[in-house]
Amino acid sequence: xxxxxxxxxxxxxxxxxxxMAKLDQACPERxxxxxxxxxxxxxxARHEAARYRNTGEPIExxxxxxxxxxxxxxxxxxxxxxxxFKHFALPTIIGELKRHFRDxxxxxxxxxxxxxxxxxxxxxxxxxxxxxxxTPSTQDLAEALDLTEEEVLSARDADGAHFVQSxxxxxxxxxxxxxxxxxxxxxxxxxxxxxDHDALRRALRALSPRLAAVVALRFLDELTQSEIGxxxxxxxxxxxxxxxxxxxxxxxxxTADLVH
Numbered sequence: 001x002x003x004x005x006x007x008x009x010x011x012x013x014x015x016x017x018x019x020m021a022k023l024d025q026a027c028p029e030r031x032x033x034x035x036x037x038x039x040x041x042x043x044x045a046r047h048e049a050a051r052y053r054n055t056g057e058p059i060e061x062x063x064x065x066x067x068x069x070x071x072x073x074x075x076x077x078x079x080x081x082x083x084x085f086k087h088f089a090l091p092t093i094i095g096e097l098k099r100h101f102r103d104x105x106x107x108x109x110x111x112x113x114x115x116x117x118x119x120x121x122x123x124x125x126x127x128x129x130x131x132x133x134x135t136p137s138t139q140d141l142a143e144a145l146d147l148t149e150e151e152v153l154s155a156r157d158a159d160g161a162h163f164v165q166s167x168x169x170x171x172x173x174x175x176x177x178x179x180x181x182x183x184x185x186x187x188x189x190x191x192x193x194x195x196d197h198d199a200l201r202r203a204l205r206a207l208s209p210r211l212a213a214v215v216a217l218r219f220l221d222e223l224t225q226s227e228i229g230x231x232x233x234x235x236x237x238x239x240x241x242x243x244x245x246x247x248x249x250x251x252x253x254x255t256a257d258l259v260h
Contacts, residue, residue, distance in 0.1 A: 013037060013040060013041075013085055014079060014085070016033050016036060016037050017037065017077065017079040017085065018079060019033055020033040020034055020037070021079065021080075034074060034075075037074050037085075038067075038070060038071060038074055041070055041074075041085075041086075041089060042067060042070065044070075044086070044089070045063070045066040045067050045069065045070040045089075045093055046063050046066060046067075048066050048090070048093050048094060048097065049062035049063045049065065049066035049097065050062075052097060052101075054122070054123075054126070055101070055119065055122070057100075057101070061100075062097065062100075065096050065097055065100045066093050066096065066097060068096055069089075069092045069093035069094070069095065069096030069097065070089060070092075070093055072092055072096070073085070073088055073089035073092040073093065074089075076088075076092070077089070101115070114154060114155060114158040115158065117145075117147065117151060117152075117154070117155035117158070118155045118156075118158045120145055120155070121141055121145065121152055121155040121156060124136070124141055124144050124145055125141060128140055128141065128144060138152050138153060196254070199253070199254040200250065200254060202253065202254075203249070203250045203252075203253035203254045204250070206249055206250075206253050207246055207249055207250070210232075210242070211242060211245060211246040211249065212246075213232065214228060214232070214239060214242045214243060214246060215243070215246050215250075217231060217232075218243060225239040225240055225243070226239075
């Protein structure tokens with residue numbers, strides 16, 4: 001009974017193609033016949049789109065792509081060749097779906113090999129989860145797919161390239177004023193100190209070897225003035241004076257550097 005219904009439907013569509021071929025391109029009736037064919041085969045196109053339901057793409061987008069493939073198949077089909085329309089439409093619809101994934105399904109450019117591995121890992125992850133009754137580890141996936149663990153991790157990272165979100169997207173809802181961009185990054189205070197560090201590096205060159213040694217012992221080795229005195233053979237008071245002199249030289253050179 002089902003086979004008879006399918007044959008009757010195929011014959012009806014064939015008759016519609018014969019009828020459409022006899023009508024002029026600008027004829028309104030031709031457009032009606034064309035719309036009827038597309039309407040009859042729309043469930044078939046949506047069925048093919050559903051095969052890619054678990055790829056991360058919205059099913060609404062996949063349905064539109066599959067229907068576009070169907071429309072292209074209707075417009076290109078030549079009933080005189082004797083090929084059933086379904087056999088002609090199927091590769092056209094699948095081709096459009098694959099082209100969508102290749103060109104538009106990823107928000108960031110990813111190599112074809114990574115895309116393929118990403119799909120393989122996603123499928124294997126679902127199958128292994130049922131088989132193992134737990135979330136498969138990276139090692140499980142690598143062994144099942146004959147990949148290295150690094151390749152599995154790269155495939156998972158690539159999967160995140162499907163979609164990107166606007167930095168202006170509200171974080172907690174449409175009425176919230178906090179945007180995603182407000183939660184990312186931070187002010188790096190060390191950047192503000194870059195100019196000071198560079199000026200200090202230049203100023204240190206102006207110190208005499210004795211003053212440079214005292215500064216290094218005090219601020220790098222963190223010795224006390226008494227310990228520095230013991231090391232260089234002078235009193236704590238003399239070390240204090242040497243440090244004051246060094247600070248005066250450094251301050252003068254740094255100020256001049258920053259001004260210029």
